[in-house]
Amino acid sequence: MFNSIEEVQKAMEEEKYICERSLATVVFLALKLEKPLLLEGEAGVGKTEVAKVMTQALGRRLIRLQCYEGLDVTAALYEWNYPKQLLRIKMGEASRQPLESVENIFSPEFLIQRPLLEAIQCESADQHIVLLIDEVDRSDEEFEAFLLEILSDFQITIPEIGTISAKHRPLVIITSNRTREIHDALKRRCLYHWIDFPPFEKEYRIVATKVPTIHETLARQICSFMQTVRGKDFYKKPGIAETLDWANALIQLQKDHLDRVAVEETLGCILKHFEDMKKMKETDLASCLSALGESG
Amino acid sequence: MKHQDSDLLKNIILFSQALRRRKVGVTIDNMLDALRGISLIELRKKEDFYHLLRANFVSGKEEMDTFDELFDQFWSFGDPSGPFTKEIIDEETDASEEKEEGSSFESKKDQPSTKDWSDEREESELKERKDLPVYSPDEILQQKDFTHFRAEELEKVKDWVSIFSRKIATYLSRRWKRGGKGDRLDFRRSIRQSIKYGGEIMELKMKERKPKPLRLILVCDVSGSMDIYSQFFLRFMHELQNHYPHCEAFAFSTRLSHITSLLKRRRFEQTLRLLSGRVLDWSGGTNIGAALHQLHQRHSDLFHPNRSLFLIFSDGWDRGDTMLLESELKSLKRQVKGLIWLNPLLGNQNYQPLCKGMSTALPYVDHFLPYYNFSSLRKLGHLISKI
Numbered sequence: 001m002f003n004s005i006e007e008v009q010k011a012m013e014e015e016k017y018i019c020e021r022s023l024a025t026v027v028f029l030a031l032k033l034e035k036p037l038l039l040e041g042e043a044g045v046g047k048t049e050v051a052k053v054m055t056q057a058l059g060r061r062l063i064r065l066q067c068y069e070g071l072d073v074t075a076a077l078y079e080w081n082y083p084k085q086l087l088r089i090k091m092g093e094a095s096r097q098p099l100e101s102v103e104n105i106f107s108p109e110f111l112i113q114r115p116l117l118e119a120i121q122c123e124s125a126d127q128h129i130v131l132l133i134d135e136v137d138r139s140d141e142e143f144e145a146f147l148l149e150i151l152s153d154f155q156i157t158i159p160e161i162g163t164i165s166a167k168h169r170p171l172v173i174i175t176s177n178r179t180r181e182i183h184d185a186l187k188r189r190c191l192y193h194w195i196d197f198p199p200f201e202k203e204y205r206i207v208a209t210k211v212p213t214i215h216e217t218l219a220r221q222i223c224s225f226m227q228t229v230r231g232k233d234f235y236k237k238p239g240i241a242e243t244l245d246w247a248n249a250l251i252q253l254q255k256d257h258l259d260r261v262a263v264e265e266t267l268g269c270i271l272k273h274f275e276d277m278k279k280m281k282e283t284d285l286a287s288c289l290s291a292l293g294e295s296g
Numbered sequence: 297m298k299h300q301d302s303d304l305l306k307n308i309i310l311f312s313q314a315l316r317r318r319k320v321g322v323t324i325d326n327m328l329d330a331l332r333g334i335s336l337i338e339l340r341k342k343e344d345f346y347h348l349l350r351a352n353f354v355s356g357k358e359e360m361d362t363f364d365e366l367f368d369q370f371w372s373f374g375d376p377s378g379p380f381t382k383e384i385i386d387e388e389t390d391a392s393e394e395k396e397e398g399s400s401f402e403s404k405k406d407q408p409s410t411k412d413w414s415d416e417r418e419e420s421e422l423k424e425r426k427d428l429p430v431y432s433p434d435e436i437l438q439q440k441d442f443t444h445f446r447a448e449e450l451e452k453v454k455d456w457v458s459i460f461s462r463k464i465a466t467y468l469s470r471r472w473k474r475g476g477k478g479d480r481l482d483f484r485r486s487i488r489q490s491i492k493y494g495g496e497i498m499e500l501k502m503k504e505r506k507p508k509p510l511r512l513i514l515v516c517d518v519s520g521s522m523d524i525y526s527q528f529f530l531r532f533m534h535e536l537q538n539h540y541p542h543c544e545a546f547a548f549s550t551r552l553s554h555i556t557s558l559l560k561r562r563r564f565e566q567t568l569r570l571l572s573g574r575v576l577d578w579s580g581g582t583n584i585g586a587a588l589h590q591l592h593q594r595h596s597d598l599f600h601p602n603r604s605l606f607l608i609f610s611d612g613w614d615r616g617d618t619m620l621l622e623s624e625l626k627s628l629k630r631q632v633k634g635l636i637w638l639n640p641l642l643g644n645q646n647y648q649p650l651c652k653g654m655s656t657a658l659p660y661v662d663h664f665l666p667y668y669n670f671s672s673l674r675k676l677g678h679l680i681s682k683i
Contacts, residue, residue: 005337005344025337025347032336033329040357082483089490105487138597141541178357179597180544181556187355188323194357235593275627 001058002028011057017049018205026193027054036151036172038187041195044239047175051132054171061122063170064132065115067139073146077156079112106160116146120156120166129170136186137176144183152189198240200227206240211247221258221292222247228291229270232284238270245269260289304339305331311370312353318366319570320359326352342371356557461535464677509542510605510683513598513632515591517610519549519582525640525668527568529609532673534559534567544598547571548587550616554595583616584608584653588624599631605683606632609667611641614653621653625660634662634683638676642666 002008008031009024027050030037039047055062065076085105092104113121119131133147150156154166174190176182198206203223207214222243230237238246246269255262263285271277280288308330312322330352337344346367354363485501514533518526530547537543537559545556558570598604606628614621629635637657641647643666649655658664663679666672 021343022347025344026351029333029336029348029351033332035329038355080484080487082487085483085487089487089496093496105491177597179595181356181554184321184355184557184560188321188326190355191329191351192355193351194360235596 002031004028008057012053013209015053015056016209017046017053018202018209019050020202023050023193023195026191030173030191031171033191034169036174036190038174038176038182038190038192039195040176040178040192042197042237042239043177044241045195045197046240047195048132048134051130051134051173051175054173055130058128058130058171060128060130060171062130062132063115063119064134066134067136067143069138069140071139071143075114076116076143077114077146078117078158079114080106081110081112085110108161111158111161116150117156117164119170119172120150120154120164122166122168122170128168131170131172133172133174135177136174137179137182141183144186148183148186148189151186197230197237200224203227203240203243207243207247210244211251214247214251215256218250218256218258219247222250225258225263225288225292226270228288229280229284232288234271234276234279235273236271236276242270258289258292260285263289304334307370308349311349311366314366314370315353315363318362320353320362321355322353345371458531458535460673460677461532462539464680465536465539509603510633511598511600511603512536512540512543513546513591513604513606514543515546515548515552515587515606515608515610517549517582517584517608518547519613521582521611521613522609522640525611526609529638529667530568530571531564534564544595546587546591548584548590550583550586552587552590552594582610582614582653584610584612584614584657585616585618585621585624588628589620592624592627596631599628600633601631602633604632605634605636605680607636607638609638609640610653611639612637612649612651612654612657614651614656616653618652618656622656622660625657629660635660636663636665636676636679637661638665638667638672640666640668643668643672 002011005021005024005028008028009019009021012019012024012027026037029035039050041047051062051064054060088105088110111117115131119129122129136144136147151172154169155163157163200223203226204219207219207223208216211219226238226243226246246266249266249269250258250262253262253266264281267277267280271280309327312327312330315322330349333348333352337348339345349367350360350363354360480503482501482503485503486497486499489499489501490497514536516526516529516533518530533543533545537545537556543556544554545559547553547555555571559567562570599606625635639649639654642649642664649658649664665676665679667676
């Protein structure tokens, strides 16, 4: 466990995650205060990565719940194991020992754990957990109500069994792309942090760390190009994930600097909308490339 | 040392109160967590102290600017136990002013009329409004136009709008319960039922697939030309928002603002006050294309070809780029189940949708409806219940 913000930042950098002190501070606080951490920001700025990196840095196990529309209790919390229950009933019949009560088949033995229950139920201290609730804005409003109980008290109530409380609170990281408003009550239970697109120097460090084989000039060109692109008006602005994809693609194509041909060939790495690509090719490409020349 | 600690505690409490006055909803839990966090960080580092308070007190990007501003004012001394007290006093006076504002608003409530709403605007805005298209009473023939109500009738109309909005919300919610006997086996209930027969499953319990709720995307034009009508639509949005959770609300004039959180769980008067404070360009010019473009960029995940219904309330007096408006509507139409355009001017019998924006938009609109009186609201309800 970490004792200072510096230690968190260092550990994250050792796992090749370059971050500002501000992010390290909230991660440190989330661990110490045992509060969930809500990370918001544009797509591809490394929100999900924080959970993965912390899993490595802490030597814990990652449990990931990917949210989607229609996600419900049976997929997120728990489900009864019906085949097993039916078999138990049949066994009872065969051995002429019919079931006396509900408890016989509605007991923990017949429970299938889904991610949230699994995260709550971890038994021993050496299997500590990082729980990642990814893209919570995709889930329905009803689902947020379930999260409320879990995230405020770290407990789950199952009608047939009772309340199960966490023995060890996991580090909970929730991400959202802000496509819709998250319920205030949920937000207020979390520490909040907004991750922005990185400035040039940070992005350069990220590229250099994540793609160590890259030539310095190319890396600088890529980053400065991305900075210009993000200043333009596109449907989806490319994030760091796109920068890294692009860097890798250019290396595979054995490019050592950016030029018009190289960019056009690999435009699909950074822009994912037909309209955006069209706009780029027709209007913005020249200015992006010339900005590159100016910055060196 | 002890003395300093209690100063710090006091100052954090004062700071959180100042935040609350600026509508950043800091809870007691947030406070306690922040205080717990103090022992974990090095207080000498102002940056860490800043992040500790921000992570605990802020819960959305839009609150960050307010926080930063107050933080700079409040903790301007190097030592966090000694804040800039003058600002606190200023804040106090601000608060009392706000109270007065509130009470003057209450007194106005006694004799409401559409005139009062416009009186609340600042002088400069009024001046600006004169340059914008204004509709003479002659243009609007219908007796019961929203703008024609006398002050004493207005309260009643407001109630009507509220009641009817709730009704529409019920139409929408009812979609959940429709459907046959269910197509999936409910194992949980079947097995529980079987216990009383000694584990023999005697009857199969079925469950029905929950239909996905229809998501409503409400977009309200609050530009100058819409001034009086938009108050009624905002009321409609407010009621709907609070009775039907699957709504996202936006307001725009030259740029778009996401206002869902401002509408939720607040009294309408309070909402209006917040809105005029927060929504930029209130009663400014209109740029529908740009607003839709922003909506697309930032909230594209809201759109779903089968499950989202798009309602825009605007008179179509567009001062922006019609090309942009057209391309935005074209792609919008592909992404939603229905596109309803509500136009307050449609109440006028002589009205022809000739203005640039409206004529561009019409080919892409599924339903073009008036929204200027109570019966148009009824019409809207009827339409929604059928979608």
